Amino acid sequence: MTIDWSASTPFFNDDHRAYAEVVRQFTTNEIVPYVDDWERAGMVARDLYNKAAQIGLFGDGFEAEYGGHGQRDALMRLVIMDEVSQAGAGGVSASMLSNYIGLPPIQRFGSDELKARVIAPCQAGERIAALAITEPSGGSDVARIRTTARRDGDHYIVNGSKTFITSGMRADFYTVAVRTGGEGPSGISLLLIEGDREGFDRTPLEKMGWLSSDTATLYFDDVRVPVSNLIGEEGTGFSAIVNNFNAERMDMAVQSFSFSRVCYNEALQWARERETFGKRLGEHQVIRHKLVEMDRRINAGEAWTQLLAWRLNQGDNPVAEIAECKVAATTTFEFCAREAAQVLGGASYLRGSVVERLYREVRVQAIGGGSEEIMRDLASRQLGI
Ligand SMILES: Cc1cc2nc3c(=O)[nH]c(=O)nc-3n(C[C@H](O)[C@H](O)[C@H](O)COP(=O)(O)OP(=O)(O)OC[C@H]3O[C@@H](n4cnc5c(N)ncnc54)[C@H](O)[C@@H]3O)c2cc1C
DSSP states (O other): OOOOTTSSOSSOOHHHHHHHHHHHHHIIIIIGGGHHHHHHHTSOOTHHHHHHHHTTTTOTTSOGGGTSOSSOOHHHHHHHHHHHHTTOOHHHHHHHTTHHHHSHHHHHHSOHHHIIIIIHHHHTTSSOEEEEOOBTTBSSOGGGOOOEEEEETTEEEEEEEEEEEETTTTOSEEEEEEEOSSSSGGGEEEEEEETTOTTEEEEEOOOSSOTTSOEEEEEEEEEEEEGGGEESSTTOHHHHHHHHHHHHHHHHHHHHHHHHHHHHHHHHHHHHHOEETTEEGGGSHHHHHHHHHHHHHHHHHHHHHHHHHHHHHTTOOOHHHHHHHHHHHHHHHHHHHHHHHHHHGGGGGSTTOHHHHHHTTHHHHHHTTSOHHHHHHHHHHHTTO
């Protein structure tokens, strides 16, 4: 079971509950039956984006004019992230939802022309967006990115490389962090680069998990990009990236607790059915305690994410707590994947087991979008320690 939206929580209203049901049906019918095929194929079916668009899955935080929901509702976003995560396939979530990291800077800082050209077709499921920040030289220290965009008349000439980019092989639009100025954060800008520009190349990466998410290294070799593709003002890219990270980290925290819940549910079901030493597995105290400990940590996390989402909706910007919450979420996920695997025993080690897949996805949640070390560091600075 996912979060009980009908429970007497003060946070969710009838719209949230109704949409949770829509996304649940979508996950059950359009994702769960195909996950194993997509994991083998190395990418989700292209028409999943069209189907997701039909239920408005990419719309939170985007203007209705461009196909969005017409408002930002962090609680609705929590509903989306949690319900899609119930498929227990982080690769599907990451790939299908890369619009949520690639498009927000354009919605927030892009020109109307750029919004119409990029956001609208992505909301319709016809195009895919990706976010390209991380470089081969490092991802944590964003202020030191090296990819350059040199002004040449009405164009920028882009040179450099990005790596670990989700939806990197088949995205149509890339929101790319480039250096238009000198060293440090004030020299960074965001540039929209289309996937079919001359001099833009990409190669796929083979990974431990998230197999159904196409992850790539990008290469820019004298790529000419019109100045009209600049997102916001020159030199404002770093603050736009930081702003974007907050929402991404919140999404990843919600997903990590949801994946923890999937692990718990798998372990619970097994503990009820499996017999060892003449009694049900769940009757052994050691196993019962494992399950309670998982449930206890997940309950605390779900309550925290709901409170944070509500506070975001009130206009609060709890940067330190979101960073802390992401750490709590990924360490909980690590714990739950381990404990679920122990409860399932050898069955957890077989391909096709949801726990086996999630076990391989723990590290990317703990590293991607800001690692546990970087999250603790960020929180410590915010807290003035
Ligand atoms: C599957 C996958 C998908 C991804 N998708 C995207 C994407 O779509 N777009 C994108 O831009 N990026 C993406 N990333 C990149 C991800 O955000 C980075 O991997 C992450 O930010 C860490 O950067 P790094 O791997 O270069 O590690 P580094 O920055 O080299 O750090 C290495 C290790 O050192 C630690 N460390 C670094 N600095 C410090 C410090 N000051 N104190 C203590 N410890 C420190 C880090 O925590 C990390 O554990 C993805 C990564 C993966 C694995």
